[in-house]
Amino acid sequence: MKQVRTTCPYCGVGCGILASPDGRIEGDPDHPANFGRLCSKGSALGETLDIQGRLLAPQIGGRRADWTAALDLVADRFTAAISQHGPDSVAIYGSGQLLTEDYYVANKLMKGYIGSANIDTNSRLCMASTVAGHKRAFGTDTVPGTYEDLDEADLIVLVGSNLAWCHPVLYQRIAAAKAARPALRVVNIDPRMTATSALADLHLQIKADSDVALFNGLLAHLVDTQAIDLDYLNNHVVVCRDAVAAARQSDPRDTGLTPQTLQQFYQLWAGTPRVVTVYSQGVNQSTSGTDKVNAIINCHLATGRIGQPGMGPFSVTGQPNAMGGREVGGLANMLAAHLDIEDADHRAALQAAWQSPAMCTKPGLKAVDLFKACADGRIKALWIMSTNPAVSMPDAPAVADAIRNVPFTVLSDMMARTDTGDCVDVLLPAAGWGEKSGTVTNSERRVSRQRAFLPIPGEARPDWQIICDVAGRMGFDGFDFAGPADIFREYAALTRLSRQFGKDLDLTPLANADYDALPPTQWPVGQSPRFFADGRFFHADGKARMIALKTPALTTPTFRLNTGRIRDQWHTMTRTGKSATLGAHLAEPYAEIHPSDATVLGVAPADLLALGDGQIFRVLISDRVAPGTLFAPMHWTRQTATSGLVNSIPAIGVDPVSGQPALKGAQVTATRFDAGWYGFAVSAAQMAPTRPYHAIARTRTGWQAECAGYKLPMDWEAEARTITAISHGDAATLHDPATGQTRVAIIVDGRISALFFAATDPVVVNRQHAASLIGSAVGGLAALAGRTAADKPDPGATVCACFNVGVNTLRAAAAAGAQSVERIGEVTCAGTNCGSCKPELAALLDRMQLPMAAE
Structure with a gap:
């Protein structure tokens, strides 16, 4: 069967895939994001293509309906709410899984035709603090670097990023660079020891939310040791004396690190010009997330280490199209083409380009506030697209109640049953990955095509078509698109406004490109792939800003709950949960707890632990977490578990600048669950x-x-x-x-x-x-014997999902002489496909005290 070039639907790495209708999946060797590499999730995509559990026809009130009735109802109820209560009485909540074309028409409808900015997205939970930090420092939401910088750096600092599990292809890229150039140093900054730590030359196990203290200390060290670039600062950065003064008021010892460890890190960073600082959710999902971002950027600006090969701050996004959503104004405080919602000239120019009847005049409700507005009755009609906020939002049960409280609710989704779908009035069946066509933008600003290679099942429709059909029924012109190619051309042409107002985004060279044949293309198109090489930024004076940052007060809760992803699952498992391969690694919710805390609580391995209001997790005792902290994964829902739903435990707040919730900062109590x-x-x-x-x-x-x-x-x-x-x-x-x-x-x-x-x-x-x-x-x-026969050894718990290799098999291979990760792969195949399990293989060998190869 013919292979189709498309793009992976999981994380923001944006890997190219060769896909066939029979479910064969291969990495695309010609795609510059991955060069053929895939992680375990991408490799198993073929197991997720069945239509079991799919929503195949519209439903109204739990009963099957036809499209005409469903679309008429959505249009009528939204129109009525706007007429009776004003445009701010309605809202859309979107997703980083939407394609750029879907995102674009949703924002055009809401901001340019309904006239409200009440459209936010689950990217608010992912990258909003980075957006805010970029805008404060650079003047616009610009990612400066490119994946090639990981190949060219002499020091890579990973902050709050378990890259080995959350962005495995980038982890493998760094591992390959380190194998080729052993002098490359890697520092891992994380309150938890993770699989990523295996690659690091130095692991800084800092206290949670002490990142600002750490990087403020670095900035002070750079000034004190004359490691700053005065010429760069004088020519390209607004005077930063306040930033330095604030940095001196921070105490790096708040990180919990010893003075010797701090000095080791500071000297390494200061003495290595080609340094890339990669950060992700451990930075963003915090009440001080935006300040953490700017603390990192401050150090790069102070040394001029930005915009050049092998150097710069680098945010890696968690979702496949978080960047594409940001480009089209997907957040409630943004406009399309990186224009500013507070700027009247920007709003007028966009409205003129759209020829729209109404334009939003102020930022809309950000995710947390949006669902509060649902709870208190301000929102009268809500449309959720391709996401599951009744699971993923903090205090998820309250969010579910808030959705139920809205007089009219609609969900566009692939699946017939989700926690959110159980709360709404209307379900609209959406086409999924492999069935619809469009574009996504990855973490390095690379636009790639997602192409269809499967028929759309049942009566499902692409999201863009559903949105445009509702817009037309509401009486709005401007949504008569023949397909996603037309939408992309309009959007790409619209980005001329970004350059017109001195911003960064310009896709106009792609407006007349062959959409079907569009290759992976990084913007700015046809120019240097790195921004700021010329020292020009996007504030009005062309200079960057260093931000004065105070160290946040650190709390000492009974337990602090850190949450995140596991290697083989994605978000709420509506897709990855279909794969037996991916379910073999970690098949139930668990809480990682330090041995000293386990002793105090009286829990043993495999016991159960109740957190907060009674969410129950399997106990995993490990010194990878610090005393007083717990780690639990975020993936389980009411469809897959009765308990262990981490976001049912309220987070402690939101970042005051970005509005991003502190999903890694819940304060919880913990008790042993005494099961009968x-x-x-x-x-x-x-x-x-x-x-x-x-x-x-x-x-x-x-x-x-x-x-x-x-x-x-x-x-x-x-x-x-x-x-x-x-x-x-x-x-x-x-x-x-x-x-x-x-x-x-x-x-x-x-x-x-x-x-x-x-x-x-x-x-x-x-x-x-x-x-x-x-x-x-x-x-x-x-x-019922529960064990294998004597001639069939027990392979043990699965470590390598790709080849179903268990821990006992690996131990036996190591004991027989396979004393390196490479040799383990030769003997068992473990680690030879996606490589995601290599850190665990290395850790296993290390625990067995066997010599390990350099890779």
């Missing part, structure tokens, strides 16, 4: 979470579930059938009153349909083996 019993089940049927602790995941033969309850069931067979969703067939049950263990096998037509294991302590069973028995003709009693 623990269970593990595998089944051919799709299970649903029902018990107090209950998490489900795909396997290669069906589904698996981890669960726990308060009281011992009276009837274990009935419990097994309820959990496994198999009500028919015969059952074989083994119960041992002495140990409290119970095992149930359900056999249908002579084959194993489900297995259930329960005990009064966390269940010990070979989970991979149990899952492999589903559909087999193994006898029930043999299946």
Whole structure:
């Protein structure tokens, strides 16, 4: 089958993909973002293309409807709300998963036709602090550098970024650069030891939110050691005495680092001209996120280390089109083409270009405030697009209630069931990745095409078409587009306004390009790929700004909850949750806790821990987190777990400049969850979470579930059938009153349909083996043994998802002489596909105290 060049739908790296309708996925060797590399998620995209669980027709009030009725209803209810309560009574909440063309028409409708800026996006949760920091320093939201700078740097500083798991292809690029040039140094700054730390020459385990103190200290050190570039400052930066004075008032010891460690880092940074500082959500998702961004930029401006090969501050985005959304004004405080919503001339020029009837005159409601407005009744009609705020927003249960409180709500989505979809009045079926066509912009400003290679299922439609159809029904001209190519051409031509007002974004050379054949193209088109090489910035005087920054007061909560992603899952798992390959690595919510805290709380490995209002997580005891802190992943929803939903625990606030919530700063209490019993089940049927602790995941033969309850069931067979969703067939049950263990096998037509294991302590069973028995003709009693036969060694928990290689297999290979990551790969294949597991392979070898190769 013909391969189609497209772009990955996951993180902001923007990897090129060769995709086939039969589900074959390969990295595109010619795409400059990845040169053929893919991470585990990208490699497994072929497993996520089925239409199981898809929303295939519009629904009104939970019942199937036709498109005419659904679109008429949306247009009528939005029009009525605007007529009765004004344009600010309606709102749109979008997503970094939307294509640029979708984003553009949504913003055009809201800001230029309805006349309100009440359109925000889940990128507010991702990169808003970077946007604010860029605008303060540079005058516009400009990412200065390019991925090539990672190849050319002599020092790469990773701040608040678990690159190995969250941007694996960039991590592999840095690893390759370090292997080619061993003199390259890597510093990892993170309150938690992560997989990324394995690559670092120096790991700075700073206290949470002490980044400003750290980089203020660096700025003071640069001044004191005369490492600043006075000529650059005099010619290209506004006088920065206040910034230096504020930096001197900070105490770097607030980071918790020793003076020796601080001095080591400061001397390394000061003495290495070609330095790139890469940062991500650990910087952005904070009440001081914007200040953290500017603290980093201050140091680069003070030394002139910006705009040149191998140097500069570099924000890596979390979503596939967070950058494209920013370009078209996707946030509530922005306009398209990087124009400023507060500037009357910018608004007038954009309105004239759109020939629109109304134009927003002030910033709209940012995400947190938007859902507060839903809760207090100010929003009368809400349209959510391609995102799941009832899970992803802080204090998610309150957000779900806020959505339900809005008189009229609509969701455009691929899936029939999501936590947010359960709250709305109208569901509109949207086309998904592989089915629709458009563009995305990655972290280095590279515009790439997403191309369709699959038919659109059922009655689903592309988002741009849905938006334009509603706009037309509301009586608005200006939305009569034949397809995404027309939208892109209008948008690209519109960016002339950015240059007209002295801004950075200019896509006009692409306005007349062959859209279908458009290659990956970095802007500014046809110019140097790096901004600020000439020392010209986008403030009115052409100079950058150094910002005076105060160190925030640090709190000492009972526990501070740090949240983030895991290697093989994406956001709320509506796509990655379909893949058995990706579910094999970490299949349930967990909380990482320091051994000293575990001792105080009386929890052992595999126990359960209740946080905050009772969200329950599996205990993972590790010294990778500092005492007094916890880490838990963000991916589970009510569709996949009854508990372990981290954003159900309120965050502590928002950044006052960017409005970005502090998703990594919740203060929580923690107690041991005293379960009456623990269970593990595998089944051919799709299970649903029902018990107090209950998490489900795909396997290669069906589904698996981890669960726990308060009281011992009276009837274990009935419990097994309820959990496994198999009500028919015969059952074989083994119960041992002495140990409290119970095992149930359900056999249908002579084959194993489900297995259930329960005990009064966390269940010990070979989970991979149990899952492999589903559909087999193994006898029930043999299946209940819970372990492999003597001639079939237990591979152990999965480490390499791509090749399903378990930890016991790796240990055996290492013990037999595979004493490097490279050799482990030769023997077991682990790490030889996407490479995402290489840090874990290296850590395993290190724990076994075996010599490790340089890579």
